[in-house]
Structure formats: structure tokens, C-alpha cells
Amino acid sequence: MLLTKIKASIIGRPLKTEQLQEEKLPVWKALPILSSDALSSVAYGTEQILGVLVVAGAFALWYSLPISLAIVGLLTLLIISYRLIIDEYPGGGGAYIVSMDNLGWFAGSVAGASLLVDYILTVAVSVTAGTAAITSAFPILHDHRVAIACGFVLLIMVLNLRGLQESGTIFSVPTYLFIISIVMLVIVGSFKILFVDGGGTPPPITSHFPEGLTWFLLLRAFSSGCSALTGIEAISNATPTFRAPERKNAGRTLVILGILLAVLFGGISLLAYLYHLTPVLEETLISQIAEETFGRTAPYFFIQATTALILILAANTSYSGFPLLASIMAKDKMMPRMFTARGDRLNYSNGIIVLSLAAILLIIAFHGHTERLIPLYAIGVFTSFTLAQSGMVQRLLKRKPQGWKGRLAISLTGAIVTFIVLLIFAVTKFTEGAWIIIVILPVFVYMFSRIYKHYNAVADELRIDISAEKPQIKKQMIVLPVGGINQVVRNTVSYARSLDVDVVALYIAFDEEDAKRMKGKWNEWCPDIRLVIMRSRYRSVTRPLLRFIDKLPKYVGDRQVTVLIPQFIPRRWWHSLLHNKTALVIRFILLARKDIIVSTVPFHLKK
Incomplete structure (x- = not known):
């Protein structure tokens, strides 16, 4: 009785099954919950590009602009592709369902493993990045980043255990404040450069490759910047969490996300170039841009606070996706059945708890360093991108619905481009930790196969012929x-x-x-x-x-x-x-x- 009261005080009173429809999200709540991961990547996407290019010197920094433009183009392609997936698969599951339905069990299990790893790493990357933003503003906290990050994971876990509606209300405010702060930063920074500083003095541009800059380095910078694309698949994965009409609301949210992400990411890349900024260990790129624009005044600390919040709360995207995907895979006999059970607040509480524990272990293992986690993070994302687009190609070729050729062109282009990016990641980031994901994914696939075989074996053994096998009385x-x-x-x-x-x-x-x-x-x-x-x-x-x-x-x-x-x-x-x-x-x-x-x-x- 005491434990029940404590539990109710932390996560709230139990909800009736009939209240499930009330827990579904309108667009204004779904956007901050499902898009916070993608939006938060604005805080470190450009930084990842510059971190690679700076090795080749100041002349190489100009290439951050065409690289950012290419990433925005890839973003547009993925938004259109996932809009098609929402129309075809409104039941959620994203790349896992598309791959399982069109490419077979093995591809589906790889996609499922990629998404699960992606969700775990999203929590770890987001929280460690948010902690880095806090320690940039308050360097005295730098040595305590691991404990701070783990504390934030536990806080987000508890908030999510309270249900979608409550967590959506809580998380929507920081997300919208972050959007406002970065838009303000881009507008004020651009105005200052153009009208106050007289256009500024951009880094020099050469007509030839600077010494030390190679195609390999450019590809590596491009793949690093593609970390800004992580999270855009979350909306299609969690379409059932939207209020009716689910397809329309999910599609609208996805388009809004694409526009916001293109504007914010492109603006930050441009400002970083015009301010001649490069990454430093103790201060994030957003912090440097904000300081150049506002100085250490109130707007600077407002931007740092909202950035820290969005980076930390971006983990909430995974808390919507991981439990839902785990429940779908558990129904398909790919994961333990415990993931299909809804908790007191009508959420998949077992998935929420397992996700939190896995993220905490990663944060401790990597000592809270974001840059060490991102190479692991992005390769799983692009594996799921590639399989999702390939599955849609197979589906369109098989069914040939009205207007299928245009859709096929989009999905085929998306499959090819994301596969190329995946290869670039695998090669350029292999020694930085991408090899871990290449090893882990087969382990997950093997685990899924063993679970699947176990459930089938149990079902075969428990199955009974009610006409022939009657209960027996034994002494x-x-x-x-x-x-x-x-x-x-x-x-x-x-x-x-x-x-x-x-x-x-x-x-x-x-x-x-x-x-x-x-x-x-x-x-x-x-x-x-x-x-x-x-x-x-x-x-x-x-x-x-x-x-x-x-x-x-x-x-x-x-x-x-x-x-x-x-x-x-x-x-x-x-x-x-x-x-x-x-x-x-x-x-x-x-x-x-x-x-x-x-x-x-x-x-x-x-x-």
C-alpha cells in the first residue's frame, strides 16, 4: 500500500483504458515531443562539420557552407520520403515496419536494431550535449558532467512515466523557446554582420583546394554534419500517437519540422562562417555565436538556457519512439513480451525504464563526451533511412498505385543518397567508434532471431487439440x-x-x-x-x-x-x-x- 502511494505521488494516479484516446497528441504538442531531437541537432550539427574542416586551416572553413547546403537538400529529400511512409504505414514503426513488410525478416530486424540503438544513443547524445551547454556557461561544473547527465535522464524518465499529455505540456515550452531563441540569434546576428559590422570580413576563399583539404576530409565533414538529420524519422515511427486524422496531422508536423530545421541549421552554419568561429573543447559553437552577437548579456544566457533545455529534452523523442517500437517488435515475437504491457499512465513503462538504464550506462561508459557518441549515433540512423527508402521502392514496384512513378523516383533517390552517406559514415568514422555499431547490429539481429525462435517453440509446445487432448486425473x-x-x-x-x-x-x-x-x-x-x-x-x-x-x-x-x-x-x-x-x-x-x-x-x- 505504501509503495502504491509513493508510485502514485511520483507518476500520478492510474488511468483507465478508455482514456487512451485522451492521451493522443495534437500537432502543437506532438511537434515539441517528436521533433525536439531533430531540432536539437542544430546545436551540434555545424560544430561537427567545422571540427573536421578546421584541421585543413582557415581556407577550408568556406566549404562548411556548400556542405550545409547539401545537407539541407538531403533533409528535403528525407522529409518528402517519410511523408510517403506516413501515408502508407499510419500504424507507426517506421523503417522497421516498412522493411519487415517489403524486404523480409532479416532487413526488418536490422532496421529494428538500428532504430533501437538510435533511440538509446539519442538520449545519451542529447543529454550529454545539453550538459555541455550548461558547463560552457558554468565551467565549474565541467568535472561533474556525468552525474548531471545521469540526473537529467532520470528526471526525463519520471516525466515520461507520467504519460504523453503531461510530458507533452512540460516539454513543449522549452522547445518553442529554443526555436524563438535561435531564430532571434540568426536574425540579430545577420543584422549585426550586415549593418553594424559593415558586412564583416569573411574568411578568405581560394579557387583551389587548400593544402591539407582532401576529398576524404570533405566527405568526413559531410557525414559528420549529417548528424543534424537525426530524429526526422521519429514522426513517422510514432504516427499512432497523433490525434485523428493521424496521417494528416503527422504529415503536417513533419513538414513544419523540415522548414524549421532547414532555417535554423542553415542560419547557424552561415553565422559560424561569417564570425570566423571554430569548435573549442570548453565552449560550444552556439555559445560562441551567442557571445559574438550579444556578449555575456541576458540574451546570451537565455540562448544557453534554452539550448541546454532542448538538448536535454530532445531525449524525449526517444521516449515516444523506443517504447512504441519495442511494443510492435514484441508483438512480432522479436522482443520480450513485457514491452507490450501498458503502465498505470497508459504508456509502455517497461520500454521507458529500459531506455533510461541503457542511456545511463552509455553516458557513464563514454564519460559524458558528446563527440564520442555521435559517430555511433549517426550510422544507425542512416541504416534505418536506407532500409526505409529501399522498402518503399520495393513496395511501389510491386503495387504500382496511382502516381507511383513520381513516388518511386523520390524513394529510389533517397535510398541511393542515404546508402552513400551510410558508406561514408562507415569508412570515415570507423576508427572513431562506428565499428561498435557495425558489431552491435549483428548481435541485436541474432538476439531477435533467438527470441523469435523461442516464442515459436513455446507456442508449438503449448498448442493443444481441444477435440483430442482432454484434462487427465492423476493420483x-x-x-x-x-x-x-x-x-x-x-x-x-x-x-x-x-x-x-x-x-x-x-x-x-x-x-x-x-x-x-x-x-x-x-x-x-x-x-x-x-x-x-x-x-x-x-x-x-x-x-x-x-x-x-x-x-x-x-x-x-x-x-x-x-x-x-x-x-x-x-x-x-x-x-x-x-x-x-x-x-x-x-x-x-x-x-x-x-x-x-x-x-x-x-x-x-x-x-
Whole structure:
């Protein structure tokens, strides 16, 4: 009762199943929840490009502009492609469902693994990036970034356990404030450069490749900048969370996201170039741009605060996608069934908790460094992009609906471009950690296959022919382990007698005197039930019990043996910490035996 009250105070009162429709999201709430991941990548996408180009010197920084333009073009292509996926698959699941439906089990499992890894890394990357924004403004906190990041993950987990409506209301404000702050930064920064600084002095441009800049370095910068595209698939993955009409509302939200992302990302890239900025370890690029534009004044701290919030709360995108995808995959026998269960607040609470724990482990393992996580992050995203577009190509070629040629051109182009980006990532980021994802994805696929085979095997074994296989009656024999004579044993013996079957009590004695004393008491108290006493020189209870059970088949014949375990239940939960768990240990060990039935008779203490 106490735990129930504590739980209700943290995540809220349980909701009725009929209230599920009320938990669905309007566009204004869905945008901050499902787009915060993509929007937050504005804070580090340009920084990733410049971090690669700066190696080749100041002359190479100009190439950040055409690279950003190419990324915006790829963004437009993906927005159109995922708009088609929403129309075709309004049930959600994104790349997993598209791949499973059109490319087969293996492609579907790879897409599912990519998305699950993507969601986990989204939480880790977003929270560590948000923590970096805080430590940029307050450098004294830099050494505590891991603890701060883990604390934020736990906070977001609790907020999401409270349900979509509540988390949507809470997370919408920081997202809209971030959009306002970055739009303000781009407008004011551009105005300052053009009219206050007289157009500024952009870095020099050369007509040839600067020394040290190679095509490999350009491709590496492009692939790094493509981290700005992560998260745009979240809307198609979570289409069922929208209010009706789901397709229309999801499509509208996706288009709004595309426009916002193109404007914000392009604006930040332009300002970074015109301000001659490059990444530094202790300060983020957004922080540098804001300081150049406003100085360390109130607008600077407002931008830093909203950036930190959006980076941290961008993790909420995963809290919408991971649990839903895990539930879909669990229904397909690809993941444990526990992911299909809705919690008190009508969300998939098991998925939310597992996602949080996985993200915390990653943050600790990588010591809270965002740049170490992004190479892992993006390769999984583009794997799912490629499979989603390839699945749509296969679907359109097979069905050929009205207007299919135009859709095919879009999906085919998307598949080719995202596959090329995936290859670039795999090659350029291999030594930076991308190899981990290349190793992990096959492990996930193997795990899915084992789970799938297990569920099929269980289903085959449990399946019954109701016309031929009828319930059977078997003779019983009850073995009753006792540790003495008390009210718990009395309660269990009374129950055993009521079943009208053969009963034998078993007592484990540690010495001869103990055995004689128990035998005398038992004969006086319950002489009609036979007591077997076994001696244990090494004070073990389970070993003599197992030896006794092993010998039973010689004497009981075809009778079914049931071990009836007496157990008392303390009134207070903490009282159980004061007692031995002998009954639980016996039950745990005996459940592994195939030839017996194990049952517990509880006795509830009143004091």
C-alpha cells in the first residue's frame, strides 16, 4: 500500500483504458515531443562539420557552407520520403515496419536494431550535449558532467512515466523557446554582420583546394554534419500517437519540422562562417555565436538556457519512439513480451525504464563526451533511412498505385543518397567508434532471431487439440517440508489434509538430539501423517530435500509428487529483511525440476 502511494505521488494516479484516446497528441504538442531531437541537432550539427574542416586551416572553413547546403537538400529529400511512409504505414514503426513488410525478416530486424540503438544513443547524445551547454556557461561544473547527465535522464524518465499529455505540456515550452531563441540569434546576428559590422570580413576563399583539404576530409565533414538529420524519422515511427486524422496531422508536423530545421541549421552554419568561429573543447559553437552577437548579456544566457533545455529534452523523442517500437517488435515475437504491457499512465513503462538504464550506462561508459557518441549515433540512423527508402521502392514496384512513378523516383533517390552517406559514415568514422555499431547490429539481429525462435517453440509446445487432448486425473502424493511445529506448519498440514491425498512430512535435522526431539513432538502432535527425518551434517536444507525427492519415484510409482511449502508473510515489507528466505530458496530450486509440482501455502502474520 505504501509503495502504491509513493508510485502514485511520483507518476500520478492510474488511468483507465478508455482514456487512451485522451492521451493522443495534437500537432502543437506532438511537434515539441517528436521533433525536439531533430531540432536539437542544430546545436551540434555545424560544430561537427567545422571540427573536421578546421584541421585543413582557415581556407577550408568556406566549404562548411556548400556542405550545409547539401545537407539541407538531403533533409528535403528525407522529409518528402517519410511523408510517403506516413501515408502508407499510419500504424507507426517506421523503417522497421516498412522493411519487415517489403524486404523480409532479416532487413526488418536490422532496421529494428538500428532504430533501437538510435533511440538509446539519442538520449545519451542529447543529454550529454545539453550538459555541455550548461558547463560552457558554468565551467565549474565541467568535472561533474556525468552525474548531471545521469540526473537529467532520470528526471526525463519520471516525466515520461507520467504519460504523453503531461510530458507533452512540460516539454513543449522549452522547445518553442529554443526555436524563438535561435531564430532571434540568426536574425540579430545577420543584422549585426550586415549593418553594424559593415558586412564583416569573411574568411578568405581560394579557387583551389587548400593544402591539407582532401576529398576524404570533405566527405568526413559531410557525414559528420549529417548528424543534424537525426530524429526526422521519429514522426513517422510514432504516427499512432497523433490525434485523428493521424496521417494528416503527422504529415503536417513533419513538414513544419523540415522548414524549421532547414532555417535554423542553415542560419547557424552561415553565422559560424561569417564570425570566423571554430569548435573549442570548453565552449560550444552556439555559445560562441551567442557571445559574438550579444556578449555575456541576458540574451546570451537565455540562448544557453534554452539550448541546454532542448538538448536535454530532445531525449524525449526517444521516449515516444523506443517504447512504441519495442511494443510492435514484441508483438512480432522479436522482443520480450513485457514491452507490450501498458503502465498505470497508459504508456509502455517497461520500454521507458529500459531506455533510461541503457542511456545511463552509455553516458557513464563514454564519460559524458558528446563527440564520442555521435559517430555511433549517426550510422544507425542512416541504416534505418536506407532500409526505409529501399522498402518503399520495393513496395511501389510491386503495387504500382496511382502516381507511383513520381513516388518511386523520390524513394529510389533517397535510398541511393542515404546508402552513400551510410558508406561514408562507415569508412570515415570507423576508427572513431562506428565499428561498435557495425558489431552491435549483428548481435541485436541474432538476439531477435533467438527470441523469435523461442516464442515459436513455446507456442508449438503449448498448442493443444481441444477435440483430442482432454484434462487427465492423476493420483497425488504431497511432500511437506517442515522446520518445526508452529502455526505456519499447522496451517499447511490442515490444507494438505483437506485434499484427501497421501501426505509425508520431511524434517532436516542437523544432529541426533534434534532428530529425536522433533520425532517425539511430531508423534504427539500429528501421528497420522508420516514424518521422515533426514540428517544433514553440513547444515544444508536443500541437498537432503533433493536427495529425498530423487528417491521418491521408486516408492510412489506413477503418482504426481507435489511439494507443499509452508511460508509466513510478514505484515510489514521491511520485516521480511529480518528473516531467512528458506521457503523462497526451496521454491526457486525445486521449480527447475521437471518431475514435481511446487506450491506454497502462505500464513499472514498479524503483528
